[in-house]
Amino acid sequence: DAGxxxxxxxxxxxxxxEVTLRCKPISGHNSLFWYRQTxxxxxxxxxxxxxxxxIDDSGMPEDRFSAKMPNASFSTLKxxxxxxxxxxxxxxxxxxxxxxxxxxxxxxxxxx
Amino acid sequence: SxxxxxxxxxxxxxxxxxxxxxxxYKTSINNLQWYRQxxxxxxxxxxxxRSNEREKHSGRLRVTLDTSKKSSSLLITASRAADTASYxxxxxxxxxxxxxxxxxxxxxxxxxxxx
Numbered sequence: 001d002a003g004x005x006x007x008x009x010x011x012x013x014x015x016x017x018e019v020t021l022r023c024k025p026i027s028g029h030n031s032l033f034w035y036r037q038t039x040x041x042x043x044x045x046x047x048x049x050x051x052x053x054x055i056d057d058s059g060m061p062e063d064r065f066s067a068k069m070p071n072a073s074f075s076t077l078k079x080x081x082x083x084x085x086x087x088x089x090x091x092x093x094x095x096x097x098x099x100x101x102x103x104x105x106x107x108x109x110x111x112x
Numbered sequence: 113s114x115x116x117x118x119x120x121x122x123x124x125x126x127x128x129x130x131x132x133x134x135x136x137y138k139t140s141i142n143n144l145q146w147y148r149q150x151x152x153x154x155x156x157x158x159x160x161x162r163s164n165e166r167e168k169h170s171g172r173l174r175v176t177l178d179t180s181k182k183s184s185s186l187l188i189t190a191s192r193a194a195d196t197a198s199y200x201x202x203x204x205x206x207x208x209x210x211x212x213x214x215x216x217x218x219x220x221x222x223x224x225x226x227x
Contacts, residue, residue, distance in 0.1 A: 004154070031213055033214070042217065042218070042219040042220065043155075043200070043217040043220075045214055045215070045216075048213060048214055050213060055213060056213075056214060091154055091155070093154075093155075097213065098142075098204075098213070100145060100157035100160055101155075101157065101215065102157070103154030103155045103156070104154050105152075105153050105154045106153075106154055
């Protein structure tokens with residue numbers, strides 16, 4: 001059974017560019033989570049969806065960040081315009097309600 | 113903050129020794145979970161303990177929960193070099209008896225097991 005699939009695994013781009021991170025959750029999971037991990041701040045929840053509907057986006061740092069889940073098998077996290085301080089590892093996770101979360105291997109983002 | 117806080121931040125032991133990591137949290141919970149993260153990988157769920165449970169075992173893992181002290185511990189017995197990883201506790205947010213779906217992760221304990 002395939003786990004959570006994230007793409008790309010690595011992204012290096014210049015500041016000001018648009019960045020799109022992609023996630024395919026585990027089939028049948030109703031909840032999807034986007035996290036950001038840095039040495040300074042640890043693991044932060046950015047936004048999560050239940051049944052494709054955003055439930056809590058209070059962790060989204062600012063308007064430059066947006067997330068969508070057009071269907072149950074796909075989600076995107078977009079940063080526009082990107083800034084060097086956005087450099088981090090971004091994780092997507094999915095789960096059944098109230099069950100343990102399954103994480104992808106993350107996208108390592110570097111903004112130059 | 114509702115985040116769990118792990119203690120210690122880093123732990124270094126020899127193979128065969130036991131490793132104990134602690135987690136404290138601030139709010140009422142439905143359950144507490146422990147996750148492991150190998151370098152360059154995503155988090156992997158290890159074990160979940162519900163608020164009405166006091167101890168749980170899974171292989172070489174033993175988790176305790178003390179809701180009166182709002183604390184939990186993860187014990188890894190007979191550690192191996194392959195146990196080297198970061199370990200995180202995560203709590204849900206209990207709201208009128210039902211979880212709100214999100215988890216609050218601590219900063220993690222970096223465990224190094226030397227062969």
